[in-house]
Amino acid sequence: MQEQAPALRYRIAGMDCPSCVGKVETALRRIPGVGNLALNYHSQTLRVELDEATTRRAALEDTVRALGYGVEPIGDLRVVPGAEGGPAMESAPEPSWWRTPKGRVTLLIALLVAGGYALSALLPDVGHLAFLPAALLGLAVFGRRAVLLARMGSPFSIEMLMSVATAGALVIGETAEASVVVLLFAVGELLEGVAAGTARSGIKALGALVPRTALLIEGEAAREVPAAVLEPGQLVLVRPGDRVAADGTVEEGESEADESPITGESVPVAKGAGSPVYAGSINGGGALRVRVTRTAEDNTIARIVHLVEEAQASKSPTARFIERFSARYTPAVILASALTMLVPPLAFGAEWREWIYRGLALLLIGCPCALVLSTPAAVASGIAAAARRGLLVKGGAALEAIGRVRTVAFDKTGTLTAGRPQITDLLPLGGTERTLLGLAAAVENGSSHPLARAILDRAALDAVPLRPARDRRALPGRAAQASVGGRLVEVGSPRHAAERCGGLDPSLAESIGALEEAGKTVVLVLAGGEPAGLIALRDEPRPGAARGIAALRDLGVETVMLTGDNRRTGEAVGRALGLAVMAELLPEDKLRAIAGLKAEKPVAMVGDGINDGPALAAADVGIAMGGGTDVALETADAALLGNRLSGVAALIRLSRATMANIRQNVAFALGLKAVFLVTTIAGVTDLWLAILADTGATVIVTLNALRLLNQPAEPDLAEEGA
CATH class of the missing domain: 3.40.50.1000 (HAD superfamily/HAD-like)
Incomplete structure (x- = not known):
């Protein structure tokens, strides 16, 4: 039997959009020994299985770095039950934009462009040469990445389109526009990263609600320990005003807990012995002793964060359609650009320089980034907004x-x-109420059904002893059965009782009808096939x-x-x-x-x-x-x-708001390109406006999607339960 390759998990810095995911995914799939690849640009994580007998980890990491992304191992993969991923919360802080590689490159190009304008103003004779440093730096950075992407299976990347347009502009002597093109492209990439970081911060903030330390009770004393080392079974002290450090069950004390980070419920929830508490909730006015039931990697907030990240990574039907569309759209744009450059000069004797310029502008306008991002950005924001509300x-x-x-x-x-019905009526047909309740409780003992729990709670309240029962079984939707004192006792619906007894006595049926008209649920207790009494319950x-x-x-x-x-x-x-x-x-x-x-x-x-x-x-x-x-x-x-x-x-x-947001994004992305397509063919659009049409549209689409995060809560959500 072949041994499964180990699962590795990495943080990929700079992976800020679906296009980034496609580039990394295409490159990694070409590496021998790589399998079960999963990329999430929202959490910037890579999960991959690698056969290290075929390829070393270093080779995989070098491939990612060569594409221009940072790569850092997250650590051993721990499986969260019911999910594919590992630790659900790695909340590495988002670095300031000027500290990122994209930020530094953008600032340097901006300085060179500003220097070019200053130099050309002071020394007009220098002319277009003043802008060469900025254009060549941008071409070196993005052109190198474009070549690597082409070698790794992504020849139609935005870097390739931008590099071809920049090189073409240099060839025809438009160095000023070439420098502005690379600057706007760098700024657009930087703004994409900033916007993506804003979208991630909401979910990271949820994970950060869990305190870093806890008070572990050992004997009569409590000492501070890292919350990450808590194990199930340990006892922790939660003081008034503290955040709960782990999922657990209250063993001692009474208080109220603010669980709004987990459930979105603004009203504090009463807690006493036996009550569950969740990591990240805030204890009210009483001290609690809590028995830990889950580790840090498996607490409720960690699971929510993990499931939200997995949900954001999954592709919606609309996103899949747009990806298929863009896969054909980009080559079509390249073909249209080539025809724009060649057909007018060859067929009609038009000026080569003018139509090459227009073809290069069309190449930039055709970049599909905004279109590809339109759906996943909105979906990710919608899922994050929902999670904030429980x-x-x-x-x-x-x-x-x-x-x-x-x-x-x-x-x-x-x-x-x-889900907490209570007994309202006990109507024995022979014997006492305690006898009727005792028979029903003996049959229902051990069941988790709400009606069964109500019967058992009433038996405990009335101090009715539980009689031994054998051969318990459930008939779903009908009845529960057991042998009590040598007789078959059944607790079931009136319909089941009527079938078992060949019909019900009219007076009994009338009593059942009156109770049901009052909104009560009625169960019959049968002993030896004969009705022993009625139990009525109501669940408000x-x-x-x-x-x-x-x-x-x-x-x-x-x-x-x-x-x-x-x-x-x-x-x-x-x-x-x-x-x-x-x-x-x-x-x-x-x-x-x-x-x-x-x-x-x-x-x-x-x-x-x-x-x-x-x-x-x-x-x-x-x-x-x-x-x-x-x-x-x-x-x-x-x-x-x-x-x-x-x-x-x-x-x-x-x-519905998310789908409307997607429609707005798609309409804007395609509408803007249609407008610039017409102006480009007409010779109105400059190269820098063409790249602005792409990077600007990408940023606007992202910002529009982020509006979903700020959508106000509905009034009934805040008022309910008050």
Whole structure:
């Protein structure tokens, strides 16, 4: 069996756009022994498997450096469960622009250009020679890179187009314009890097919320240790006002925690013994002793950062289409430029110098950078903006799909309702309430279903002892069964009881109907195949659920509740929240319901991520509720970390804003090029305006995408839960 090559991870400095990714990727794929290549320009990371028996690491690193990028090993790759990458948080600070290689080159060229203008003004006889140093320096820097890229499989790079245009300008004596071209190109590259750094800073700031140190409790004393060395099982002290250093569970103390960095929820959450706490949250007024449950590389913020970076790196359908388009567009521009230079002089006797000049301008205008960047820049900003609000989107494809949704289907228990039902009525048909409760609790012992937990909590509150039970099993959507005292005891839906008993007594059916009309969920306890009594439970709607549904209606989105509960209870909840209801659905019925909705229009399914997995997967978009749990982070296409239903409407708004931003970017990039194409052929556009058309468009497209980061939070997001 062939041994898998080791996984390496690098920080690639200066990789600021999709074009950079394409250049590095093309070059590295030509190296023998390279496999499973993954590049992310948002986080500036490279993950690669390398067969070092074929190629040394140094050769791979030298290839990246030769392309003009910095390369630095990040370290041993540690796998985050459920994800491909390694450490989810490497928050190396962004250097000041003038300290970067691009910044230094740009400043030097700018000084040489300024010196050229000053010298030509003082010594007019020098003329065009004053600009040669700036033009030749730019040509040396970018031309060398263009040649390397061509040798490594990228002959149609922007560096090649710019270098050809600069060399052509020098040949025809336009040294001043050649120097301005290389200066504007350098400035454009520099501004791309600054804008990309701004986009990265929001996610890096999230990772920086985790404190560097923690107070580790050893015996009766607490000592300060690096948070990175904490291990599961250790006990840490979190003082009032401190940030929590690790994911864990409260063992002692009571307080409130501000979890807004993780969930976007502005209202502090009460914490007591047994409550989960997340790294990066802020402790309120009471001291807490917290048992660590996750290492630094695996805490909730680290996982969110990692998943956001992976999502930003994934290509949306629109981005893939534009990449395919640009792959044909650039050669077509080169051909058009060549024809512009050759056809008028050869066919019509036009002046060579004039049409070579116009062809060179056309070459610069045709650079596809702004077009290629238009989609991934907007998608990355949209995903980062969502993460800041506790809305986790798992990729560009999901972000695009959310905006197309026209129907949202909700699970009831744990999604529309708080998921904490309580027993309201105990109606034994023989014996006492304690006997009825004891039978139900014996069957449900060990179950995590919300109704089961409510029965067990009531049994504990009433001090009803748990009787031993054997052969427990669940009939999904129907009942739970166990052998208690030698009898088969079942806790299930009225429909299941009616099937088992061959129908229900009319007075019993009337009692069930009255309870269900009141919005309660009814379960029957059967002992030996005969009804032993009724248990009624009610789960109240989440605070803000009605506002969340209303916000979706305002967006023109239809809503429907899919529940396994009885029709009368489901309709009572539906009336309270203002949405349609499909009730008494078994798990397979939910799948059929989703399929039916999908046949009409795009549909999203919102569930608690625990028992709604098949329906979440079957929908066009699956959205999990989960408060930062593993299930919410790993299930579905998106997750509402704060459990706020208004987050669904916020996701749709953000997706639509992102798609509008993409359309604006594409229209601007292509529209500007169309205008300059006409002016170039007409002889109006200078070379420096041509390069400005490309670099300026790239910067404007990037800045437009960054506007999504500053989109204000929706009012219902801030108010919900208050």
